[in-house]
Amino acid sequence: MTLTPQTVKVGFIGTGVMGKSMAANLIRAGYEVHVYNRTKAKAEELLDMGAKLHEDTATLAKEANVIITMVGFPSDVEQIYLGELGVIYHAKPGTYLIDMTTSSPSLAKRIYEAAKQKHMFSLDAPVSGGDLGAREAKLSIMVGGDEEVFDSVLPIFRIMGTNIVYQGQAGAGQHTKLCNQIAIASNMIGVCEALVYARKAGLDELSVLKSIESGAAGSWSLSRLGPKMIRQDFEPGFYVKHFIKDISIALQSAEELNLPTHGLKLAKSLYDRLAELGEEDSGTQALYKIYNYID
Template sequence: MTLGKNSVVGFIGIGVMGKSMAGHLLRAGYQVLVYTRTKSKAETLLQEGAVWKESVAELAAQAQVIITMVGYPSDVEETYLGDGGILRHARTGTYLLDMTTSTPSLAKEIYQAAKQKGMYALDAPVSGGDIGAREARLTIMVGGDQEAFETVRPILELMGQNIVLQGQAGAGQHTKMCNQIAIASNMIGVCEAMAYAGKAGLDPLSVLQSIEAGAAGSWSLSNLAPRMIAGSFEPGFYIKHFIKDMNIALAAAEEMGLLTPGLKLAKSLYEELAEKGEAESGTQALYKLFTEKQGV
């Protein structure tokens, strides 16, 4: 099957990243239906030509491709499997792309339920934050059937550049957990390095110029350390959602009998930060723990 520009795409969840992602589809010429719990978040898209739908059920009944970018696994479960959910109201042959970071087990459950109804479900979580979403440079990690993946690839390519089918249903979510585990410990290192630079009396921006191009280089160092230095803690990715991701990763790792001490430490630090009222801040706000505690 080919999904041309006359295909109707439904987008559920217009948050920090979802707004940019849906916008790319609109500007590419797709008819985009949108639904989110807070309609005001979709106003910019509606002004660009997106069509508002009053419920998940209404959107699902009219779209050929449905993309979800919601908050938590409980939101994913309600959106897909609830009485007013996608699987009860979408048509046979619909392609379902859950781009939320959720649990591998739920991804498999949705895949099986969709298959029984003649629909095609892919778990396709992303990495790249608000910048990657805005610039259509997201990394997209996909789990599901090859044929369904190839059918929706042109849509995915409007939102990201590094797009890989990792395996069967759930493989995309497992891959995202690898991503979050790597980021968790790396963020501690980035914060410690910037705090050290400040404590040593160095210019943190000058230090960053030296170390980001070498062996210490990482996405977090290049993209989030400048925000730390500038005192900008607006969310490209919410702390509350990162804690959610780390909980998913820890549960999956423990189920496999895998030790992840770095992940456990990072989660404890972020939970401490959330308890201080920073749950709605960006993940770079971890820097505050290191500077406030140590007088940097």
């Protein structure tokens, strides 16, 4: 089947900070979109755009032939796919199942095998780029599963992202996303410490940022989140609580690979402290605040 707006009904589960924008881009591209979210208010904007709301995941699964999930935690992913109302048990054979949550590689493999038994196609396709990348359809999408399935779904991925890479068999997308989160975790510490150092040295932080962001120290976190830190903007593009979840998955996976991850462990301890201070619903750039508490 060619996955075009004329042949596809998309079921989108999880319309939070990023999922809402991703689903909205599919609607704008002409796809019929069915949505489910535990908090219905978060789907209102999509309903105004023409999306169809469902009361549970099972009824959504019966309507859609492409189902995309973008939720919070691996436990949510497991419940949505393999629970009592799991989409695998209610969707039609031939349905494409695409989990874009950052989740466990081992869970991605379980979902892939369960889907295969039901004659469905499963991809793990976590993303990077935050709320801005979701709104502007410029997400990086890292995909695991069968390559021919990836090729079939590629037109849909192109509506949501620009850097779309097939990484290998089931679980490979999740492993790649964990590489992404490992790199970010230590980098966020460096960004915070560099800007706090600038402030304590009596420098103008924005001027320092202008000097260093285009050199060897440059990174997405420095350029995009550094200015937010400086102006004390800690609204979530990506929640602290979800980053802690991602780091925890990465630590467990690294342990299974017998890989020491010293920077990742340090980042986990700092973000755990930040959550204890009531910042779990702040954006990840709120790590900058931890240095006010350390002072």
